[in-house]
Amino acid sequence: xxxxxxxxxxxxxxxxxxxxxxxxxxxxxxxxxxxxxxxxxxxxxxxxxxxxxxxxxxxxxxxxxxxxxxxxxxxxxxxxxxxxxxxxxxxxxxxxxxxxxxxxxxxxxxxxxxxxxxxxxxxxxxxxxxxxxxxxxxxxxxxxxxxxxxxxxxxxxxxxxxxxxxxxxxxxxxxxxxxxxxxxxxxxxxxxxxxxxxxxxxxxxxxxxxxxxxxxxxxxxxxxxxxxxxxxxxxxxxxxxxxxxxx
Numbered sequence: 001x002x003x004x005x006x007x008x009x010x011x012x013x014x015x016x017x018x019x020x021x022x023x024x025x026x027x028x029x030x031x032x033x034x035x036x037x038x039x040x041x042x043x044x045x046x047x048x049x050x051x052x053x054x055x056x057x058x059x060x061x062x063x064x065x066x067x068x069x070x071x072x073x074x075x076x077x078x079x080x081x082x083x084x085x086x087x088x089x090x091x092x093x094x095x096x097x098x099x100x101x102x103x104x105x106x107x108x109x110x111x112x113x114x115x116x117x118x119x120x121x122x123x124x125x126x127x128x129x130x131x132x133x134x135x136x137x138x139x140x141x142x143x144x145x146x147x148x149x150x151x152x153x154x155x156x157x158x159x160x161x162x163x164x165x166x167x168x169x170x171x172x173x174x175x176x177x178x179x180x181x182x183x184x185x186x187x188x189x190x191x192x193x194x195x196x197x198x199x200x201x202x203x204x205x206x207x208x209x210x211x212x213x214x215x216x217x218x219x220x221x222x223x224x225x226x227x228x229x230x231x232x233x234x235x236x237x238x239x240x241x242x243x244x245x246x247x
Contacts, residue, residue: 007186008195012136015199019206026213029148033155036163037219040085043166045216047078049209053134059125066184067135072177074138077166084163129197132185136198137205142169143178 005011032042054075062069126134149167152158160168170177188194 005190008188008190008198009182009186011190011195012199012202016202016206019203023206023210026210029151031218033151036085036156039156041216041218043078043081045212049212050075050078053205056126057131057134060131074166080165081163127197129188129194130201132188133198133201134205136185136202139178139181143174145169146174
């Protein structure tokens with residue numbers, strides 16, 4: 001007989017496993033890291049996914065939750081990478097917000113960039129369970145993104161200062177940030193309305209990421225472009241790339 005689930009973290013791990021695996025499969029890292037063009041297309045897709053999700057999370061009242069959400073926002077990392085990969089300055093709009101290159105390579109205001117596919121991420125402020133379920137996906141992906149970051153460096157020669165900021169995560173603090181998140185998450189408990197909402201929201205968030213990534217076309221590798229087999233890390237396992245840790 002299986003032991004009962006005693007924390008929300010482990011319930012989320014178990015009950016979102018299929019959605020997690022589907023999103024992971026969509027990443028298809030051998031193709032997405034085969035060239036700078038393919039990698040840039042992946043970053044654009046992740047930008048499209050993160051933008052509405054972060055907007056909803058920012059609308060939630062995090063005071064007293066144990067989470068300092070301002071420290072966990074990741075959209076600026078994607079903006080920095082997209083700017084760096086074009087070797088162009090990123091102009092600012094009238095409000096001082098950075099502008100991001102959209103499909104086609106032209107720099108446009110961020111509010112004109114393509115939105116994620118319509119879904120539950122475009123809505124009113126989330127409930128506590130919804131907010132933690134959505135953030136579970138983003139924080140777990142940041143933790144697993146360290147593996148992708150090593151692949152990005154090995155295959156494409158990029159680092160946190162040039163095109164690899166997003167997958168660098170919190171750097172040396174990544175593990176501690178994950179532990180801090182799960183400690184706050186588990187205060188909700190593994191059962192009840194908040195837990196149910198967290199599971200449903202996490203599944204929807206994985207699906208949003210999956211759809212955005214699948215919509216991103218992978219350009220052909222041009223002669224002379226960095227390829228996936230150039231400097232590939234021998235021990236990296238792409239199947240673990242976005243996985244939150246398992247006990």
